[in-house]
Amino acid sequence: MPEYNKVGFIGLGNMGGGMAQHLLGKAEALYVFDNDPAAIESLVSGGAIECVNPAGVAVACELIFLCLPYAPEVKETLFGADGISTAGNKNLTVIDTTTLDRNDAIKITSSASELGVTYCDCPVSGLPARAQDGSLTVMFGGARDVFHDVQHYLNCFGGDVRYCGTNGSGQAMKAINNVIYNINIAALCELLPLAVAVGLDAEQVASVVTSASARSFAAEHFVPRMLERNFSNDFPMQGAYKDIINVQGMAVETQALIPVVQAMTASYEAAMEAGYQSEPKSAMLKIYEKAAGVTFEKNVSS
Numbered sequence: 477m478p479e480y481n482k483v484g485f486i487g488l489g490n491m492g493g494g495m496a497q498h499l500l501g502k503a504e505a506l507y508v509f510d511n512d513p514a515a516i517e518s519l520v521s522g523g524a525i526e527c528v529n530p531a532g533v534a535v536a537c538e539l540i541f542l543c544l545p546y547a548p549e550v551k552e553t554l555f556g557a558d559g560i561s562t563a564g565n566k567n568l569t570v571i572d573t574t575t576l577d578r579n580d581a582i583k584i585t586s587s588a589s590e591l592g593v594t595y596c597d598c599p600v601s602g603l604p605a606r607a608q609d610g611s612l613t614v615m616f617g618g619a620r621d622v623f624h625d626v627q628h629y630l631n632c633f634g635g636d637v638r639y640c641g642t643n644g645s646g647q648a649m650k651a652i653n654n655v656i657y658n659i660n661i662a663a664l665c666e667l668l669p670l671a672v673a674v675g676l677d678a679e680q681v682a683s684v685v686t687s688a689s690a691r692s693f694a695a696e697h698f699v700p701r702m703l704e705r706n707f708s709n710d711f712p713m714q715g716a717y718k719d720i721i722n723v724q725g726m727a728v729e730t731q732a733l734i735p736v737v738q739a740m741t742a743s744y745e746a747a748m749e750a751g752y753q754s755e756p757k758s759a760m761l762k763i764y765e766k767a768a769g770v771t772f773e774k775n776v777s778s
Contacts, residue, residue, distance in 0.1 A: 482507065483629065484533035484540035486553055487574070488515040491600065492543030494607030495573070498632040500524060507536045534563035539626060542572040546718070547580045554588060566592040571626055575599045577722050578647040581617065585643040596622055597643060599650035600634070611635035617646030651722035655737055658720065658757060660694040662740040665760035668702065673768040678703060679775060698758040703774045710756030713748055720744065
């Protein structure tokens with residue numbers, strides 16, 4: 477079993493920064509890189525070592541975690557001019573917590589392997605607060621022996637760490653989970669304005685759907701924010717759309733029927749076309765409010 481005494485982390489945004497904090501002190505050294513110098517400050521003050529580029533991290537480490545926005549950033553970090561692969565380290569394992577298309581993950585695995593780099597997809601689920609407290613759901617796709625070798629590090633920021641299968645399986649699991657979540661949010665956005673339109677009190681409706689049989693994480697997280705008209709400080713719809721594309725691709729590949737997903741996707745796309753792409757998924761609510769001529773919000777007298 478590799479010791480992986482020197483660990484790297486590239487991509488220190490809202491999710492990656494919190495995850496990396498949990499790796500401080502868990503290895504002999506933690507090497508970090510981010511395009512934003514400010515993102516590194518708290519980690520360096522805690523003992524992490526700053527590198528000037530991804531290649532610098534790869535020279536120093538045997539194990540590197542990535543947490544990046546999209547596939548282009550992952551490919552540039554791995555294969556670009558100052559990328560991980562240019563370091564020439566043939567004993568390197570990369571665990572990528574970025575959310576990607578399943579097929580992108582499989583292709584990246586193959587390209588990395590040709591350069592002597594072991595690549596595994598390992599997306600995570602949970603809000604930045606769960607990255608901060610180390611309770612993320614972690615979904616690993618790759619060789620089982622690699623999973624066993626790195627699991628003690630995954631446990632540092634994961635409250636539920638799962639081996640999902642071969643490369644691409646982590647991304648498949650993440651997409652399935654997130655699209656079920658999307659469907660739940662779309663249903664809330666469609667029905668809450670209807671409730672107000674037929675005369676129900678918005679606050680009472682909110683109380684029922686967060687405590688009765690409709691209760692879910694989606695309801696508990698978003699419904700109070702909807703009441704407050706808070707459509708900020710959550711992951712934007714446009715950024716999360718890749719989960720839908722991922723599931724659509726898997727459905728085409730397997731000839732699966734996904735009519736509920738298709739209905740949700742129509743609502744999702746309509747919200748983005750209406751200009752809400754930078755707002756959270758709960759902004760789908762506004763489409764149905766406009767159609768019904770109502771607003772789902774707290775009572776003015778409350």
